[in-house]
Every structure is written in C-alpha cells, then in structure tokens.
Amino acid sequence: xxxxxxxxxxxxxxxxxxxxxxxxxxxxxxxxxxxxxxxxxxxxxxxxxxxxxxxxxxxxxxxxxxxxxxxxxxxxxxxxxxxxxxxxxxxxxxxxxxxxxxxxxxxxxxxxxxxxxxxxxxxxxxxxxxxxxxxxxxxxxxxxxxxxxxxxxxxxxxxxxxxxxxxxxxxxxxxxxxxxxxxxxxxxxxxxxxxxxxxxxxxxxxxxxxxxxxxxxxxxxxxxxxxxxxxxxxxxxxxxxxxxxxxxxxxxxxxxxxxxxxxxxxxxxxxxxxxxxxxxxxxxxxxxxxxxxxxxxxxxxxxxxxxxxxxxxxxxxxxxxxxxxxxxxxxxxxxxxxxxxxxxxxxxxxxxxxxxxxxxxxxxxxxxxxxxxxxxxxxxxxxxxxxxxxxxxxxxxxxxxxxxxxxxxxxxxxxxxxxxxxxxxxxxxxxxxxxxxxxxxxxxxxxxxxxxxxxxxxxxxxxxxxxxxxxxxxxxx
Amino acid sequence: xxxxxxxxxxxxxxxxxxxxxxxxxxxxxxxxxxxxxxxxxxxxxxxxxxxxxxxxxxxxxxxxxxxxxxxxxxxxxxxxxxxxxxxxxxxxxxxxxxxxxxxxxxxxxxxxxxxxxxxxxxxxxxxxxxxxxxxxxxxxxxxxxxxxxxxxxxxxxxxxxxxxxxxxxxxxxxxxxxxxxxxxxxxxxxxxxxxxxxxxxxxxxxxxxxxxxxxxxxxxxxxxxxxxxxxxxxxxxxxxxxxxxxxxxxxxxxxxxxxxxxxxxxxxxxxxxxxxxxxxxxxxxxxxxxxxxxxxxxxxxxxxxxxxxxxxxxxxxxxxxxxxxxxxxxxxxxxxxxxxxxxxxxxxxxxxxxxxxxxxxxxxxxxxxxxxxxxxxxxxxxxxxxxxxxxxxxxxxxxxxxxxxxxxxxxxxxx
Numbered sequence: 001x002x003x004x005x006x007x008x009x010x011x012x013x014x015x016x017x018x019x020x021x022x023x024x025x026x027x028x029x030x031x032x033x034x035x036x037x038x039x040x041x042x043x044x045x046x047x048x049x050x051x052x053x054x055x056x057x058x059x060x061x062x063x064x065x066x067x068x069x070x071x072x073x074x075x076x077x078x079x080x081x082x083x084x085x086x087x088x089x090x091x092x093x094x095x096x097x098x099x100x101x102x103x104x105x106x107x108x109x110x111x112x113x114x115x116x117x118x119x120x121x122x123x124x125x126x127x128x129x130x131x132x133x134x135x136x137x138x139x140x141x142x143x144x145x146x147x148x149x150x151x152x153x154x155x156x157x158x159x160x161x162x163x164x165x166x167x168x169x170x171x172x173x174x175x176x177x178x179x180x181x182x183x184x185x186x187x188x189x190x191x192x193x194x195x196x197x198x199x200x201x202x203x204x205x206x207x208x209x210x211x212x213x214x215x216x217x218x219x220x221x222x223x224x225x226x227x228x229x230x231x232x233x234x235x236x237x238x239x240x241x242x243x244x245x246x247x248x249x250x251x252x253x254x255x256x257x258x259x260x261x262x263x264x265x266x267x268x269x270x271x272x273x274x275x276x277x278x279x280x281x282x283x284x285x286x287x288x289x290x291x292x293x294x295x296x297x298x299x300x301x302x303x304x305x306x307x308x309x310x311x312x313x314x315x316x317x318x319x320x321x322x323x324x325x326x327x328x329x330x331x332x333x334x335x336x337x338x339x340x341x342x343x344x345x346x347x348x349x350x351x352x353x354x355x356x357x358x359x360x361x362x363x364x365x366x367x368x369x370x371x372x373x374x375x376x377x378x379x380x381x382x383x384x385x386x387x388x389x390x391x392x393x394x395x396x397x398x399x400x401x402x403x404x405x406x407x408x409x410x411x412x413x414x415x416x417x418x419x420x421x422x423x424x425x426x427x428x429x430x431x432x433x434x435x436x437x438x439x440x441x442x443x444x445x446x447x448x449x450x451x452x453x454x455x456x457x458x459x460x461x462x463x464x465x466x467x468x469x470x471x472x473x474x475x476x477x
Numbered sequence: 478x479x480x481x482x483x484x485x486x487x488x489x490x491x492x493x494x495x496x497x498x499x500x501x502x503x504x505x506x507x508x509x510x511x512x513x514x515x516x517x518x519x520x521x522x523x524x525x526x527x528x529x530x531x532x533x534x535x536x537x538x539x540x541x542x543x544x545x546x547x548x549x550x551x552x553x554x555x556x557x558x559x560x561x562x563x564x565x566x567x568x569x570x571x572x573x574x575x576x577x578x579x580x581x582x583x584x585x586x587x588x589x590x591x592x593x594x595x596x597x598x599x600x601x602x603x604x605x606x607x608x609x610x611x612x613x614x615x616x617x618x619x620x621x622x623x624x625x626x627x628x629x630x631x632x633x634x635x636x637x638x639x640x641x642x643x644x645x646x647x648x649x650x651x652x653x654x655x656x657x658x659x660x661x662x663x664x665x666x667x668x669x670x671x672x673x674x675x676x677x678x679x680x681x682x683x684x685x686x687x688x689x690x691x692x693x694x695x696x697x698x699x700x701x702x703x704x705x706x707x708x709x710x711x712x713x714x715x716x717x718x719x720x721x722x723x724x725x726x727x728x729x730x731x732x733x734x735x736x737x738x739x740x741x742x743x744x745x746x747x748x749x750x751x752x753x754x755x756x757x758x759x760x761x762x763x764x765x766x767x768x769x770x771x772x773x774x775x776x777x778x779x780x781x782x783x784x785x786x787x788x789x790x791x792x793x794x795x796x797x798x799x800x801x802x803x804x805x806x807x808x809x810x811x812x813x814x815x816x817x818x819x820x821x822x823x824x825x826x827x828x829x830x831x832x833x834x835x836x837x838x839x840x841x842x843x844x845x846x847x848x849x850x851x852x853x854x855x856x857x858x859x860x861x862x863x864x865x866x867x868x869x870x871x872x873x874x875x876x877x878x879x880x881x882x883x884x885x886x887x888x889x890x891x892x
Contacts, residue, residue: 160782314809316596329872329892353784355751355773357819358812366818369869374890378870420818420868441782446789446824 081107083124084408084431088134092417094379094387094401104134106408109189109430114404127426127433129412135382136401137171137409137427138364141308141343141389142288144350146173146361147180152191157184164351166435167442168362169411169424172390172399179393181409182427184434193395197262197286198250202274215281218244218251254283261285266315268292268325275303286343286392291315294334295324301338306392308343309335311370332384333375342380343389344368369418378418407431414447425449501546502526502880506556506861509534512835512850516828524556526857529879534851551861554874557831558850559607559858560813561838563721563769564748564802567597567810568611568626568636575616580655580664581671584706585621587611588640591633597810601628602884603891604811605860605873608638608839608848615647615723617655618664619671622709623721625842627858628810629878638844639718641709643746647723648733665732672741678707679714719744719767719841730754738764746841748802752776755787758794767841770833771802774819786823788833799829800838811892817867830867856880 084106091099091114105113105120120126140146146165148154156162165173166182172192173180179192201207224241231238244252253259265274266289275296278285284304287293291313293300300307309331317326328334332342344367348360357363368381376384390400399407408431413422423443427435437443502525509522511534523540525533533540542548566574569590576585591611592598601609612623622641630636646668649661659667681701688697712718720743724733730747734757738745745766747754751773761768770788778785791799801816803809808816817830825833839849848858857880864871872892876884884891 312812328890330890353775353777355775355777355787356808357774357822358808358815363819363822366815366822366869372870373872418870420822423822442784443823445783446786446822 086127090133092135106431138169139389140173143173166427171409200263266291268295278303294331297334297338306341329374332371342384344384501543503546503548508555526880555862558835560834562609565609567805574614581619588624601810607858612645615651618652629883644720649729675710721746725749725751755790767798769800772804772807788820789824801833
C-alpha cells in the first residue's frame with residue numbers, strides 16, 4: 001500500500017476538528033435531558049413500533065432515552081451526550097414508509113426521535129439534507145476485504161475499501177461470522193455482533209449424508225429426552241439421555257428453533273434437497289446462492305427459507321433436467337412473491353478500484369435496481385439491502401430501518417437510491433458522518449455539490465505535452 | 478439449434494443476406510429517441526416499418542399508418558435504435574478467441590467463427606443490442622479481422638453486416654504474455670513493420686489498378702500476386718473499414734494515435750481508452766477519433782486518491798465521438814446499458830450515454846448509413862423499452878432486427 005497522501009491526513013484532521021467542534025460544549029445545559037426525554041415521548045407516540053426495538057442489548061451501545069449511563073451509576077462523572085440531527089427532505093424509513101421533511105435526531109449514535117419541528121439540544125451537529133433523500137445505511141449480508149479478518153484486531157478504519165463501501169452507502173457488513181459497522185476512523189462500536197447461524201455443508205453427497213445423520217441424531221436425542229421426561233412424570237425411574245456436544249449441540253439448537261441454518265444451494269436440485277430437509281426436521285435456513293430459486297419458490301417459502309442472492313447471477317439452463325432451470329432476472333421477484341425474505345448482493349462480495357463497475361459492492365444499490373427490473377417491488381428491493389440482511393444477520397433490533405431506538409446509520413442521496421445517478425452525498429454511522437462526498441477525495445469531482453455542476457476539467461496534460469509527438473513525419477512515405 | 482457455418486473467405490465483399498420482405502409493422506409508443514442529427518425526441522409517436530426498413534417516424538396522427546400492418550401498441554414505452562457495440566467476442570465461438578500462432582496474425586478472420594442464435598446472442602437481443610463488432614481476442618499484437626454482425630439472424634450469412642469489419646490490433650497489455658514475453662517497444666516496431674508490408678501490398682495493387690485504368694488491361698501487364706495474408710488490408714488502407722485498437726493507458730493510446738492515425742492515416746477506433754488515457758482527450762478531439770470506453774468505466778487515480786469516470790472525462794474535454802462497450806463476455810453483452818448507467822453514475826449525462834450506445838458506435842464502424850438512429854430509410858433495428866434504457870429498473874420489451882420481431886419479453890423474459 002502507498003502511504004496516505006498528505007492531503008488526506010489534512011482532510012481527516014479537518015474532519016475530526018469539525019466533529020469536535022460540532023459536538024459542542026462537553027457539558028450540556030441541564031435542560032437538554034428533559035427536552036430529549038420529551039422528544040422521545042413525542043416520537044414514541046408517532047412510532048409505536050420504535051418502542052419495541054428501543055431495547056439495545058449491546059452493553060456499550062447508545063441509549064435512546066435520557067436515562068443515566070452506567071458510568072454515572074458507578075458514580076463516575078457523566079459524559080455529555082453526543083447529539084446529531086439530519087433534516088431530511090424524504091426519510092425512507094423502510095418500516096414506516098416515506099416521511100416528508102422530518103428531522104432525525106440521534107443521541108450518542110442512536111435515533112432518539114423522528115419528527116418535524118423538533119427542538120434540537122444545544123450543540124447538536126446538524127446535517128442539512130432538506131433537498132436529499134435519507135435511507136437507512138445499506139447492509140451487505142456478506143463482504144470480502146472491507147473489514148479485517150479478525151475485525152476488532154485488524155480492520156483499517158481509514159482503509160480505502162472501507163471508504164469505498166461507505167461511499168456506496170454501506171454502513172454494516174457481514175464478514176465471516178462477524179457483523180461489522182463501518183465505523184470510519186474508530187474501532188469503537190465496530191463489531192456489532194456475531195453470527196448465530198449454523199453452517200450446513202450440503203456441497204457433496206457425503207456431506208449431505210453427514211448433515212442428514214447429524215440431524216437424525218439430534219432428533220433421536222429429543223425423542224429420548226421426551227420419553228425420559230414422560231417416564232419421570234409417571235414416577236418411573238428414568239435416566240436423561242446424554243446431551244450432544246459441539247456440532248451436535250448446534251444441530252439440536254436448529255431443531256429447537258433457537259438457531260437458524262446457513263447453507264449454500266444454487267440449483268433446483270440443491271435447493272429442493274435443502275428445503276425438504278428443513279421441512280422434515282423442522283428448522284429454518286438462510287440459503288446463499290439460490291440462482292434457480294425461482295423454479296422452486298413456493299417450496300422455499302413453505303420451508304421458511306430466506307435467500308441471499310445476486311439478481312444477475314448467471315447460470316445456463318441444464319438441458320439434462322426436465323424441469324425449468326437456469327438463471328432468471330425474475331428470480332428475486334418470484335421468491336419475494338412466494339414469501340421468501342431476501343438479501344441482495346452483487347456477484348462479487350468484494351469492493352475494489354479495478355474499474356469494472358457494476359460487479360461488486362461499490363454498486364450494491366444497483367443490484368436492488370436489477371431486482372426491480374425483474375419485477376420485485378421497489379420497497380421490497382430496498383428492504384433487501386437494508387432490513388432484510390439485518391434480520392438474517394440477527395441485528396435487526398439495532399439497524400436496517402429508520403426507527404427510534406435503532407442506530408443512527410444513514411445514507412443521504414440526491415434522488416431515489418435505486419436511480420443510477422444516486423451517488424451517496426453523506427453516509428452516517430452511529431450518528432457520525434463517516435463519509436462526506438465533498439470532503440473525501442474519492443468521488444468529490446463527480447457532480448460536485450460544492451461546484452454546483454461546474455465542470456472540474458482535465459488536469460494539465462501529463463507527463464508531457466504530446467503535441468510535438470506528431471511531428472516525427474509519416475513513416476515510409 | 479447450434480449451427481456453425483464457415484463462410485467462404487475468398488470473396489471479401491459484403492455478405493448481405495436478402496432483406497426481410499415481411500409485412501408492414503406499426504409501432505405506437507410513448508416516446509421515440511431518434512438519435513438523429515437534430516437530436517429529436519418525439520412524444521406520443523408512431524414508427525412505420527416496411528420491408529425491414531423504417532418508412533415513417535412522427536407524432537401520432539401526423540404519420541399515415543398502412544392498413545393491414547401488424548400494430549404494436551405500447552403507449553408508455555420508449556423506442557430507441559437497436560444498440561451497437563464495437564467490442565464483442567460472443568457472437569462467435571469463444572474457443573476461437575485467440576489464434577496465438579504468431580505475434581501478428583494479419584490474415585485471420587472472425588467471420589469463420591460465427592455462431593448464430595446462441596444463448597449469448599439471444600441475451601444480447603434481450604438487452605436491445607442488435608449490431609456488434611465481433612473481434613478476435615487481444616492475445617496477439619495483431620489478431621486479424623473482425624466482422625460487423627447482426628445479433629439476430631438464423632444463419633451466419635444473415636448475421637454478417639460487413640466482412641472484413643475491422644482490423645484488430647492490441648497494443649500493449651495481453652500480447653505482452655506472448656511466448657517468453659514481449660515489451661511495448663518491440664510490439665510497436667513489430668506492428669509498424671507488419672503494417673508497412675501490408676501497405677506495400679496495397680500500393681502494389683493500387684499501382685496496377687491505376688495502370689489498368691490509364692493504359693488498359695493489356696498494357697498494364699500481369700496483376701500482382703494475391704496474398705491472403707494482406708488482402709483484407711486493402712479496405713483498411715482505403716479507409717473503408719476501421720482499425721479497432723485494444724489500447725489503454727496514456728503512453729499506449731498516445732502511440733496508437735501517432736502510429737495508426739498520424740503515420741498510417743487509418744480510421745482508428747480507440748477501443749477501451751481506459752486508465753489514464755483520458756488525459757489524451759485533447760489529442761483525441763483534435764483528430765476526431767472515435768473513443769469507445771469500456772469495459773472499465775472508471776480509473777482510480779492514485780496520485781489524487783480519486784475515482785475518475787472515464788467517459789465523463791472524455792466528454793468534459795470535448796470528445797464528441799464517445800461510445801461505450803462491454804468487451805462481452807467481460808461484461809455480458811446485454812449489460813451494455815449498465816455500462817451507460819455506470820458512466821452516468823460517475824458524471825456522464827444520459828443523452829450522451831445513449832448516443833454512445835447508438836449513433837456513435839454505428840459511425841465508428843461505418844454502418845451509420847444503415848443503423849444507429851431512427852430515421853427513414855434505415856434498417857428497422859429497433860428496441861422498445863419500459864422506460865429509460867440506462868435505468869437498470871427498466872427492461873427491453875421488444876427487439877426488431879430489419880423489421881422482424883426477434884425478441885418479445887412477453888414470450889419469456891431473458892433480461
């Protein structure tokens with residue numbers, strides 16, 4: 001990697017200074033808490049659904065109300081809350097439709113209120129997006145190369161790929177078994193959770209047999225357990241069976257509905273096997289691939305599957321099968337119609353600067369647009385890059401929609417998100433501006449907001465003026 | 478059915494199949510983007526097709542619709558010319574992509590490799606793409622002659638618009654992997670050497686033909702010997718067909734302009750034109766050379782840590798003849814419109830992007846007399862869309878090739 005150019009460091013420093021400045025006085029006026037609590041009451045009145053999700057299980061997480069922090073409870077000096085607000089022209093909440101001209105207020109990174117005419121606490125950092133559309137930050141169910149392999153130990157919080165993902169409006173990614181926030185410039189709050197999915201390997205005949213036998217083992221244990229319980233109830237002497245450990249315990253959790261399976265299946269045959277297995281043993285699964293999902297959509301719906309798919313994943317029809325096969329642009333739409341929740345991804349789960357756009361996470365929103373091309377309703381497409389993957393990753397109580405109590409993760413775009421010209425102007429993570437198109441060098445020159453459409457013209461010819469190069473005379477003439 | 482027909486290469490004239498003489502077709506649509514020189518956009522429009530050609534275009538009520546015509550009524554749809562891609566490898570069999578015998582293989586032709594009605598071509602039609610330049614791969618410095626083809630057509634002969642369609646040259650990049658590896662200096666020397674031989678052949682024939690014209694056949698003496706290695710270069714040096722150049726990166730494009738345009742005075746199509754080559758835009762403007770950007774649409778400028786939308790930059794610098802390509806299968810042929818979407822996402826304007834898929838590549842290939850715009854007299858290669866074709870949410874409803882309906886989304890969506 002090249003060293004960071006000096007201008008970047010200056011930029012970052014400026015950004016930090018601006019944020020500090022915006023954070024305002026460290027000690028908020030005494031009225032602030034009361035006002036905030038009042039706002040919350042108001043907001044909860046409007047957003048009933050928000051109340052249910054206001055409980056954050058994250059110990060270090062933000063607090064939606066003005067309740068005293070743990071530190072305060074321990075008698076330490078209380079830190080002033082960090083307020084952040086966005087005036088949104090259009091707030092696309094995902095769960096509550098589109099709200100016109102509202103303010104989203106966040107306290108310590110969590111949405112505290114959404115409404116018009118909110119009284120903003122002193123020192124609130126305000127983002128004026130009244131001419132813009134505000135969406136929840138995008139969620140990539142899976143990713144490669146954006147966060148570190150062991151994120152809390154190895155993510156580069158100023159890394160190029162992380163910035164690229166933010167510039168694409170992505171605020172949360174799945175990576176291996178970890179769910180990570182793209183917390184620009186800090187590791188605070190970087191890891192959001194660990195995946196609770198049980199990976200099933202159905203890739204080969206042998207592995208399918210192993211899975212089937214393990215599930216059978218778990219089911220047999222449950223039967224023995226119930227028999228022992230019944231015997232006990234009858235007053236007979238019965239010994240409880242030995243509980244399975246390790247992998248066996250995971251399979252048991254599947255059958256008990258405590259955990260969900262994760263498996264890869266793309267063809268009709270693979271999908272059918274997986275769905276029938278799930279129906280037989282009574283577990284639910286997130287299926288990755290699902291290229292031919294449209295051919296067995298009702299079955300996948302019945303099995304309670306959720307699908308992670310790429311709308312343009314190509315597969316030629318299999319002429320050896322007497323069933324419909326191959327890829328279809330209508331895949332996402334057909335699965336949605338059959339009640340299968342979706343998470344959309346591009347074919348490549350990385351992000352890069354190779355220049356071949358439209359293949360990786362740099363254009364995640366366009367992937368949703370392609371699903372709409374195939375007939376998926378726009379709202380469902382939006383959900384499939386926000387709340388849908390958040391649910392599958394088990395973090396939907398914290399992210400995925402604009403609701404009071406959820407984290408203040410936003411993407412601000414000049415027009416509807418799925419439009420091809422909609423490049424994010426700001427991306428907010430945990431109530432902090434993590435990406436600002438005008439401040440970051442990456443895409444600053446594209447339809448610059450500061451220059452108001454003025455052309456940032458070509459740099460002077462480099463490395464040499466080639467005008468004289470044509471004076472060598474036509475060869476051989 | 479997969480049919481492979483090796484066209485006879487002895488005759489290098491245009492292998493024009495008879496035009497489709499079918500019934501008249503009337504298309505009533507919400508909007509026609511004619512892409513004509515006046516940039517006319519006609520709302521609530523009618524297009525009349527007769528004998529495979531466009532017979533009338535105009536506002537509804539102002540155009541006489543022939544009786545008994547097959548009518549397609551799509552009042553909300555947009556109609557555009559079928560798209561043209563200057564860089565395709567999927568209209569022929571991909572296993573014949575590169576014949577890496579020598580570093581330069583001047584006499585080879587892609588017309589030998591056409592595969593009509595393939596899955597790839599049917600997908601192309603579903604993406605509204607009706608004409609492509611099938612070119613050999615860039616594994617060699619010079620890999621022979623491409624073919625301008627229709628993506629529709631039941632036989633190879635019906636597909637061919639023009640053979641030879643262009644000379645394919647690859648400057649730098651892939652040919653560097655040839656044998657033990659060759660560098661750009663050698664390739665430039667080698668390319669120039671080969672072209673000089675070709676030109677010498679052409680000039681020998683020109684001298685003889687002139688003698689025939691001036692002194693008569695008897696006095697002119699025997700004709701020079703025909704050589705298949707160089708025969709296809711004659712239309713190239715007559716500027717009837719272009720040289721499409723796999724060229725990208727500043728120094729390489731600079732040499733393309735200097736060697737192929739300035740010294741050999743060929744009709745150059747800068748194919749790719751990517752990485753930092755946009756910095757040469759003033760030279761491109763000066764020469765009026767067609768610049769076809771793709772499959773990469775942006776360049777990561779490390780010195781400035783920024784993403785440069787390449788097409789937008791060429792446009793901003795005044796390049797008018799700006800096209801977009803897919804290099805299918807690098808980007809699937811039907812995703813030509815996605816190349817436009819990415820170009821626009823990174824700063825290009827929508828109308829320029831649509832020109833870049835229609836009239837500009839048609840002109841670059843020299844087929845703008847037949848296709849590339851919705852104008853009376855041109856072949857009825859048309860596509861009807863649910864809306865703005867650049868928007869990935871919209872899709873192609875109907876595609877016509879010479880007035881014949883060759884894709885109908887209602888009979889099975891392909892894309």
